Amino acid sequence: MIALVDCNNFYVSCERVFQPRLEGQPVGVLSNNDGCVVARSQEIKDLGVAMGMPAHKIEPHVRKQCTLLSSNYALYGDMSRRVTDVLGQHTPHVEVYSIDESFLSFEGFAPESLIGRCQAMRTQVRRDTGIPVSVGLSTSKTLAKLANHRAKKEPHFGGVAIMDPGSDDTRAYLEQLPVSEVWGVAHRSAVRLHTLGIETAWQLREASPKHLRKHFSVVMERIVYELRGVNCIELDDMTEPKKQIMVSRSFGRLTQNKTDLQEAVRVHAARAGEKLRKQSGLAQAIMVFVRTNRFRSDLPSYSKSVVVPLPGATCDSRALIRAAGAGLEQIFKQGIWYQKCGIMLMDLCNHENEQLGLLGEAENDETRQRNERLMATLDQLNREHGKGTVRLGMHRKVNAWELRCEHRTPRYTTRWDELKEVSL
């Protein structure tokens, strides 16, 4: 059996742990740049604030009743780790799927014991971290997702729902479920499924896998089997290194300024270097992209990217920064209002299967070791003394492109100077 554990309204729940007065209140958390709503309490959902809604589109009279917070990823990331730690005490097989969701394998456990186990787990997560979670159990990931959905929506489950792939109850549920509610079926596929006469999850389950593979891809074929309870999406080993590393950000406001872009691209490249070294990887190419705001039809639109090969596989931030700067030179156009830029590290490899350049080793062993020590020291300083303690390359302290986050709460659990104060 597979369980999907999903934190309820995760970001909002994290904020409530440290600000209990938000309990029972309509609360929303905004995306980077305070752009749109990415997490909602039940109360704010009830007021009609939709997921992904731009903050400025919330009606003023609704907005007045709500607490809208900037996102505080340092806090959410740390709380997420705490939740995952508890889950790991209940089964050795945990796949962290996202910041607020984990798949657990209960293979080998007595099936009758699972609901009880999951209830105990849920209680412990709540007690140890303050975060409420829901659990869905079934024989495939896709059904576990749906079971989780039911655990959230139907109070009689008490937060833990199990779905037997062969039961009448499951059939009745799937028969009334729009196919777009199934994991992996979004708007595009749903529309195409409709033209094939498939409207509900049950119809998809009953369809011919081979037929769907022809019309779509192996992905849709797998979904059919998954809906039948056949587990065909393996639990991923999360220790697998990333295949690409992306860092991008929108500017706080549009900019035409080349210096802004140069600084942003350099900072992004340095951040990507940190991520790369964390997984002990090396990159062989870097992609740089810039673009305008797609929603501003009144301004000329421009979107361009370029791939810059790196001089041999490297994880040296200085090499990444240099290449990113060179890439920007190739795609920067004067007189354009830029909204966003970013970089992506590509062709990642590790030290073992690194390919040496045609000209032989670009760096001798000694130089390389010195560079690696420098980067390791840099990472350690930033880890122990907070991000941005040591930065490569100068950039202005206050940037046009710094993030807007006007209502960010303190990083209670990861910064000594932002600890919660308690009076007794």
Add this chain to the structure above:
DNA sequence: TGGGGAGTT
């Protein structure tokens, strides 16, 4: 009007 990431074709 986020910022990542993945997979398939």
Add this chain to the structure above:
DNA sequence: AACTCCC
């Protein structure tokens, strides 16, 4: 490289 999907 484009498209689709995920959270």
